[in-house]
Amino acid sequence: MSLKCEVQKSSQTFGSVGSSRLIPSIERVLVAVTEPAAAALVVSEIGILFTGVVSRYVFHSPLVWADEIASILFLWLSMLGAVIASQRSQHMRMTAIVGKLGPQTRAMAETLAVAVSVLFLAVLFPSALHYAENEIIITTPALEISNFWRALALPVGIGLMLLHGVLGLSRMLLPRSNFIGVVLVALIGLFLFAASPLLVAIGNLNLLVFFVGLVAAMVFAGVPIAFAFGLSTFAYLSLTTTVPLEVLIGTMDEGMSHLILLSVPMFVFLGLLIEMTGMARSMVDFLASLLGHVRGGLSYVLVGAMYLVSGISGAKAADMAAVAPVLFPEMKKRGSDPGDLVALLAATGAQTETVPPSIVLITIGSVTGVSIAALFTGGMLPGLLLAVGLCSVIWYRYRNEDLSHVIRCTKRVILKRLVIAIPALALPFVIRAAVIEGVATATEVSTIGIVYSATVGLLVYRQFDWHRLRPMLVETAALSGSILIIIGAATGMAWSLTQSGFSYDLANTLGSLPGGSTTFLLVSIVTFIVLGSVLEGIPAIVLFGPLLFPIARKMGIDEVHYSMVVILSMGLGLFAPPFGVGYYAACAIGKVNPDSGMRPILGYLAALVVGLLIVAFVPWFSIGFL
Structure with missing residues (x-):
């Protein structure tokens, strides 16, 4: 997963093995x-x-x-x-x-x-x-x-x-x-x-x-x-x-x-599938043809591509793995600093945490009872708001970029790439429409995306490697198993905390803080930033979601609104160095030393914090379209 929550090295050999066979x-x-x-x-x-x-x-x-x-x-x-x-x-x-x-x-x-x-x-x-x-x-x-x-x-x-x-x-x-x-x-x-x-x-x-x-x-x-x-x-x-x-x-x-969690392996597989079928590349190529000639254009493309791909795969590692290999080589050719690239990649990971069908959204719905359809609807605008903040930092940093060697794509090339990308660009809207219109539940809709992607890969892009199918299925099972066993263990811990009376004491403490809902939101932001950096989103939600959501409800905070605040706070912790797991995952995917991105990411994190505070204290961004 990363340098901090990376793979378990239990099978390493630290000496000769007697029973070598x-x-x-x-x-x-x-x-x-x-x-x-x-x-x-x-x-x-x-x-x-x-x-x-x-x-x-x-x-x-x-x-x-x-x-x-x-x-x-x-x-x-x-x-x-x-x-x-x-x-x-x-x-x-x-x-x-x-x-x-x-x-x-x-x-x-x-x-x-x-x-x-x-x-x-x-x-x-x-x-x-x-x-x-x-x-x-x-x-x-x-x-x-x-x-x-x-x-x-x-x-x-x-x-x-x-x-x-x-x-x-x-x-x-x-x-x-x-x-x-x-x-x-x-x-x-x-x-x-x-x-x-x-x-x-x-x-x-x-x-x-x-x-x-x-x-x-x-x-x-x-x-x-x-x-x-x-x-x-x-x-x-x-x-x-x-x-x-x-x-x-x-x-x-x-x-x-919880049957809703079945969407975890389904969306993990969907993320692998869109990369294998070339759908992710077609989206990125189209966006690059539109903005490649603009100062910082490919950075804008990175933000837009992560937003679109997040709406398909629901898994951040899959999102970054689908986008970075397509964009990074060209961005490096144009003189972009590798540290800035991984910093932006990590920042977009945090920015798109609320974009449906995020696995964290599904987990929140599973453990707190909040409507998945409402979460899917409420998550679009907060992610877009934070994207605007990241783009403002990109504009400032690349305002003097030399583009004299860059050839602007002709309208014919742009139109051609648009035609190629239309089937891929349509997938996020197909998924969202299927849930909103009642065609499928949040659990079932992933299979619609899978069938759609497989059909497009076979008939439209003619890119479907059957030899990769079994490894993708096994990888889906392994990643899902590692996530779901954490959810199971964290559920047991949360039950124990609740039975001990801790949740009652916590509710009384937070409910008695001066400042009411404002203080509660600020405390929640700090708490989930810390939890996101240490535990990652899913175990933190399973442990503390059942404890804090009833308090938010009692204080009159809309559950969808509070969900967005919690998710964005965890995302900020997850992708912020030196402890953020996601940051090191971005560095591994981008093949860049983590030290290189420490300074560049500070500006992006500042933009994310500003965006998070706006989402927290302007509920309309989360519930305006419900």
Whole structure:
């Protein structure tokens, strides 16, 4: 994902491997089983959802079983995707501190991170198995089959991740120095167990121990965020409460099983598809022909292209990967500073967070109950407002750019590129219209985009690489699994915080702040900027959305308006260095050293802050068209 929440390095070898054949052989078998199954599940979900849309809207005959089977397969897709993310070292984690350690110390830290992950999966597995067994007596309403077959995905997925973790840990423990990491994990666990009477005695102050101290320690040590959340919650429940530990797996299931979240893998795949079919390139080429001769013209194109592509893929990494390789080479030829390019790329990532169908928008709707259609409508104008702010900075910086060597495209060339780009330019409007007109739900509309993009790629652009299809499907499952397991773990943590009375105390504290809604909005902005830089958008929303949205509602703040403020604040934190995850992702995609963009991004961040404050205190930009 980035230098800070980058891929998990659990499978690195820090010494010779004794069983040089056995462990790789087992891992290859796991890959051979999970990847084709996950790819087939993605295809199945696309087919089921699109068939449901056609049956209901075209033939007026809804498939009553469609949502049910989609929900069953979705949990399997989430868990197998999480397994593949483990195999591919793609679980999100923070490595800002670990990355600065020396080789030997870093090896110990990596071992500690894997040991913690294995510990969490090991203590969770029995609860997951028992949870699945208890679901045997529950029968699904439409298909009339036991819910056991759905819940079985949890112990299977956790068990496969546990097996992979054990294999990786056994490989990493061969250098004796790495064993210190495992010893530290054991000592910390024993200390917390011995201190459990004291932790119970201090009441809700123990929340600081588990959900601030322990979480922070694990996250900064490089433990994947999902496992840090999950193990902290497990430790809190087991050491300070009498709540059955099966509750944790139940809340994780609930958090991961919202059908609206099925749009996450669908839109991830759609983002990969538009890049593969050449639709993203055609849009960018058209915009470049329009503005390429203007001072800073290609920078304006970058802003516009990110806005358009965000309306298609919904995933920031996919957006940047689709746009940067097309524009950056030409921009560098014209003398643009590489640092300024990645700074602008990162800033546009933050600017377009509200542009539908953003995955963060979908997550907010899922965990807070805010209308997805309203969020899709309300998100267009805030993103446009921030784009104007970025363009003002571009104008100032490039006002003296030398364009004497640039050839202006003729009207004929512009018209030709427009004709080529029309099918691609139409896709964001097709998606939005399908939701607004009731053709499809926010979950289903992604499949309309997928079918549309595949058709355009095959028949119009004649660019469809069948060999890339399976890797794209597997990548979709892996990225989705890494996101959804965070949502599941964060849901369990949020439930624990709520049951402890923390949400009530938080509501009272924020509600009693002087200044009413104005102060609340300012505090929310600062809070979510910090959370966005540390946790990224999705876990922050899942943890704090259910706590803060009711307070906003109580203070008379429109939920759609508050959603825009929250999303833009998180986006600012996510793409702002030195801690912002998205900034380093932009640098990786642009192949530019992160140090180069530190100064140039300050001006863009200032424009984003001004735009955010306007959105916060002028609600019309968020709700004017509702």
